[in-house]
Amino acid sequence: MAGNTSAIRGSRVGSGPTGEIDNGYKAERIQKTYYCFNKHSFSPSFAASVEPEEIPTELDCPHCGLPAGLDKDNPPVVAKHEPYKTHLAYVKERRTEEEAKALLEEAVAAVRERRERLLADARAEVKKTTKNSKK
Numbered sequence: 832m833a834g835n836t837s838a839i840r841g842s843r844v845g846s847g848p849t850g851e852i853d854n855g856y857k858a859e860r861i862q863k864t865y866y867c868f869n870k871h872s873f874s875p876s877f878a879a880s881v882e883p884e885e886i887p888t889e890l891d892c893p894h895c896g897l898p899a900g901l902d903k904d905n906p907p908v909v910a911k912h913e914p915y916k917t918h919l920a921y922v923k924e925r926r927t928e929e930e931a932k933a934l935l936e937e938a939v940a941a942v943r944e945r946r947e948r949l950l951a952d953a954r955a956e957v958k959k960t961t962k963n964s965k966k
């Protein structure tokens with residue numbers, strides 16, 4: 832964990848002749864292309880000594896500041912109005928949640944009521960048709 836500074840060891844690269852491979856260190860750079868939601872793309876390069884898993888999967892777009900990811904077709908999406916939430920935002924959110932719940936309960940109650948009515952109607956209908964068929 833600590834002391835993982837091996838990447839710094841390559842800092843002398845560029846002072847020697849190009850193409851020289853020292854201690855297995857290659858003066859290569861890995862270029863990755865990132866795409867943001869606004870269809871910007873940018874291609875920063877990383878030292879080849881960086882482990883693949885150390886390469887960030889998301890970077891801030893230098894053009895618009897939105898997070899950009901490596902998947903061109905699926906750039907990271909940010910919910911626009913929540914860099915961080917205020918207490919009021921939480922309260923509002925909670926209230927809408929409660930409102931939604933109330934609406935849902937109302938809807939469920941309405942459905943239940945209608946279903947019961949339909950069931951009653953159906954029963955009545957069945958009774959009627961049975962009566963009729965007996966005629």
Ligand SMILES: [Zn+2]
Pocket residue numbers: 867868869870871892893894895896897
């Ligand atoms: Zn952008």
